[in-house]
Every structure is written in structure tokens, then in C-alpha cells.
Amino acid sequence: MVSKNQIKLISGLHQKKQRFANQLFFAEGIKVIQELLQSNFELEHLFTTQNDFETVEFSKRISITEQELKKISALTTPNSCLAVFKIPSENKIINSGLIVALDDIRDPGNLGTILRLCDWFGIRQIICSKETVDIYNPKVVQATMGSITRVNVNYVDLKAFITQTELPVFGTFMNGENIYQSNLPQNGIIIMGNEAKGISEEIEKMVTNRLTIPRFGAMQKTESLNVATATAIILSEFKRNT
Numbered sequence: 001m002v003s004k005n006q007i008k009l010i011s012g013l014h015q016k017k018q019r020f021a022n023q024l025f026f027a028e029g030i031k032v033i034q035e036l037l038q039s040n041f042e043l044e045h046l047f048t049t050q051n052d053f054e055t056v057e058f059s060k061r062i063s064i065t066e067q068e069l070k071k072i073s074a075l076t077t078p079n080s081c082l083a084v085f086k087i088p089s090e091n092k093i094i095n096s097g098l099i100v101a102l103d104d105i106r107d108p109g110n111l112g113t114i115l116r117l118c119d120w121f122g123i124r125q126i127i128c129s130k131e132t133v134d135i136y137n138p139k140v141v142q143a144t145m146g147s148i149t150r151v152n153v154n155y156v157d158l159k160a161f162i163t164q165t166e167l168p169v170f171g172t173f174m175n176g177e178n179i180y181q182s183n184l185p186q187n188g189i190i191i192m193g194n195e196a197k198g199i200s201e202e203i204e205k206m207v208t209n210r211l212t213i214p215r216f217g218a219m220q221k222t223e224s225l226n227v228a229t230a231t232a233i234i235l236s237e238f239k240r241n242t
Contacts, residue, residue, distance in 0.1 A: 002068050100118055107227075116145055121236070168185065168188040172193075179211045193227070213234070
């Protein structure tokens, strides 16, 4: 049975400050939890309304009622399980191949989707500016659908990171080179900007290759694409050139 202290702890993990104070985060749903259990992430406790996850150590598997689950869940309609994991130490940055760099991405769903896209397209490294939403935000973890276990993510001073690299730096703009007509390499940094403001002026100055995803609509009035959608198109084009 879940205790009051456990409910208080997990409720606190909705907030970034408490996640990092306790070095813990939580995930919900059978698929996401199974992916995390099969990875190097270390389980703290598993709370479930079902008689499942029999391979999990008995002392870490705790029965919980649906009402109790609602109190700690980040979902409008809670799943049948919630698991608390330890936040691991950041791995070393992989400084080769294609790297996706996120400049102040704020929406958890976008970050989770981008991480899942990187997993799909075989991108091993994501670099996040320190202003980018926390990867252990419950909504980010949920949106990754387990891809959080397979892509390396580091939070850095983005300007300093780009300054020290010798890799070409790509960014998408309205006035860039048509991505469908570009000769795209298999090594480089792809910058994706903030949902509302795009790539910041400071980072834009460091972009060496300006790309654009052309509009084909007859009215030509759509101002921009969702950042996750744009990421999917860009990664697809880079990988199509392999």
C-alpha cells in the first residue's frame, strides 16, 4: 500500500526543483515503464493497480488503488501503473555524426516527440540549451514512448558548445537554401529553435548553413511549421542522403 510520504514525494516530482533535489523522476504506462526497466535506468519503486510486472523485485513493487493513482498521476486519465526511477548522471557528449541541438524548446510534447524522432532516425545525440524544458518532465517522458532510454541528451551552454565544435552548423529559416535541393552531409549540428521565436539571434550568428523547408500551398500564408514536424522533415532529408 502506498504511504502518505510516498504520495507527497511523487506529487513533488511534478516540479523540476523537486525532481533534481531528490534525483528522481517518474514514468507512467506499461510500455514506457517496460522500456525503462529494460534499460540502465535504476528503479526506485513501481506502483500498480494490477498484478503485473512480476519480474520486478517484490520489495519495489507496491499495490495502489485507482484513487491513489489519480492523486499522483500527471495524466488526465491515469494508466494502471507509475514507476519512480533515479535520474542518471549525464553521459559524455557524442561529438560525431548528426547532432540535434535544441535552442529554448519549451513545450514538453515537442521535446518528447523530437527525442522519439531522433531515436527513429538513428540520431544518437541531442544537445539542449539550459532554457529547454527538462527531459524528466512527466509529459516529456510520456511523449518519448521509451525513446528516452536510447538517445543521449545533454544540457549545456549552447553558444559555448557550438563555439568549440568544428562541425558544420545547420539551421532552418524562411530565407535559407531549399532543403530538397541541398547536398546534406552525415556530420553536423542541426539547430531547432523556440516554438514562438525560432532560433535566437545569438545562435543564428553561429549557423554556417541556412536551410528552408519550402511552402507549396497556393496561398503561401502559413507562417511556420511546428518544431517537431519540421524536425521530422529535416532528419528525413539528412538521412535520405546517406
